[in-house]
Amino acid sequence: MIRIRTMTAADVPLGMRLREQAGFNQTETDWRRFLDLEPEGCFVAELDGEPVGTVTNCVFDSVGWIAMLLVDQRVRGRGIGTRLTEHALAYLAARGVRTARLDATPRGRPVYEKLGFTAEYELARVEGSPEGGGPHGAVSPIAADQLDVVVELDREVTGTNRRRLIERLYREKPEAMHVFLASDRIAGYLTFRDGFHATQIGPGVALSDEAGRALGDVAIERCAGQTVFVDVPTDNGPALDWTESRGLVVQRRFTRMRRGEPVVDHPSQLWAGSGPEKG
Ligand SMILES: CC(C)(COP(=O)(O)OP(=O)(O)OC[C@H]1O[C@@H](n2cnc3c(N)ncnc32)[C@H](O)[C@@H]1OP(=O)(O)O)[C@@H](O)C(=O)NCCC(=O)NCCS
Known part of the structure; x- marks a missing residue:
């Protein structure tokens, strides 16, 4: 039973x-x-x-x-x-x-399809020990009073108010979260955390390719010598190009799926999913 x-x-x-x-x-x-x-x-x-x-x-x-x-x-x-x-x-x-979402593995996908989930887009998990990276003048560790702006930026890109997640990740590892400043405005953020097999880079969003690349380069410099995973929407060509240029290779794919009302999000500005757990 x-x-x-x-x-x-x-x-x-x-x-x-x-x-x-x-x-x-x-x-x-x-x-x-x-x-x-x-x-x-x-x-x-x-x-x-x-x-x-x-x-x-x-x-x-x-x-x-x-x-x-x-x-x-x-x-x-x-x-x-x-x-x-x-x-x-x-x-x-x-x-x-009103909307249930998830990132499905190939094994999980048929289970979800039978329950009425439909595919939205694909994410590629890239992995490797990245080469290159380094500091960037516009990237700095986040200050606590910048969290509200980061939450709002994340909401605009993901169509979801992930405040609880972002604040929690910040509290767990404040030194990992970075922001990109363009004309004194935050135009991207990125964080990373420990994983069992590899450091998971993400979540992170960027309003420009320059911001995405700069944040990514700072993250991989901070993770020097470690194996990393990054989950990148395949609609975000510049992010995939950046991961390739840093020596990361596609390990597996996830399908983002939905049941219920559509969520308006912008995968082309999502540079790194949070991992399959929460987008
Ligand atoms: C994905 C996963 C959770 C599915 O769990 P599961 O208990 O095998 O799932 P179900 O039994 O409900 O469904 C699997 C299959 O069994 C079939 N099935 C369902 N009820 C059944 C029953 N009573 N008797 C026999 N088969 C049954 C389903 O139709 C389905 O068939 P399909 O593969 O042809 O679609 C499991 O394979 C797993 O843990 N995989 C590794 C982790 C993973 O990928 N998780 C998904 C994350 S998105």
């Missing part, structure tokens, strides 16, 4: 075990962030009393992000992933969300 229950901090080892099986990049810190941001909205599936699956939600006003759909490989193909996704959708509906 399949039963779905709320996930708690005691389930983080389960999350880490399933993440390992799937080759995902999240750390325990990532799982704790999912739980802190949505304490009632992360779920575990039990099969005959044994925990075998997870899913997380994150509500940003009228938009809800579904992530971390993981089912133990021993029990896949029995409808557990579908049940978890249905549960996530019911949670989002109860929270008044």
Whole structure:
């Protein structure tokens, strides 16, 4: 019998075990962030009393992000992933969300399509130990009083008020978040965080190619000697060109999918997704 229950901090080892099986990049810190941001909205599936699956939600006003759909490989193909996704959708509906979004792996996509999700665009995950990079006169570490402007810029580009996420990432690693200033106005930001296999660069948006490249170059200088992942919308040609010029190669692709009302976003200005968890 399949039963779905709320996930708690005691389930983080389960999350880490399933993440390992799937080759995902999240750390325990990532799982704790999912739980802190949505304490009632992360779920575990039990099969005959044994925990075998997870899913997380994150509500940003009228938009809800579904992530971390993981089912133990021993029990896949029995409808557990579908049940978890249905549960996530019911949670989002109860929270008044009008659009559910997610970044699907090729394995996840058919599950979501059967539940009415449609594809919006593709993201390429590029990886490698970047070459080049360096400081730029217009890029500086963010100051706390610039956070509101960054949240607003991110909202304009993503069509989503991700204040809770951006503030949380800033609190976790303030020194990683940088802004690009053009004529005293913030025209981009970018941050990075630790991952299990590689440092995840993102989220980050840029209103010009110069801002995107400069922010990216500062981030890779800060991550010198590390393997990095960057999730780039394939509609953002200049960002992909920049990653290629820095020696990063495409490792996998995600499909951004939606169920419900369209969200007006601008993937050509999204230089780095936050990782598949929250756009
Ligand atoms: C994606 C994933 C979560 C799916 O979990 P799952 O429990 O196998 O999903 P389901 O069983 O609901 O659906 C998988 C397939 O089984 C079929 N199925 C559903 N209910 C079934 C049942 N009762 N009996 C047999 N098959 C069933 C589904 O139709 C689906 O078939 P399809 O592949 O032809 O579309 C799992 O493969 C996984 O953890 N993958 C690695 C991590 C990953 O990629 N996660 C997705 C992130 S976006």
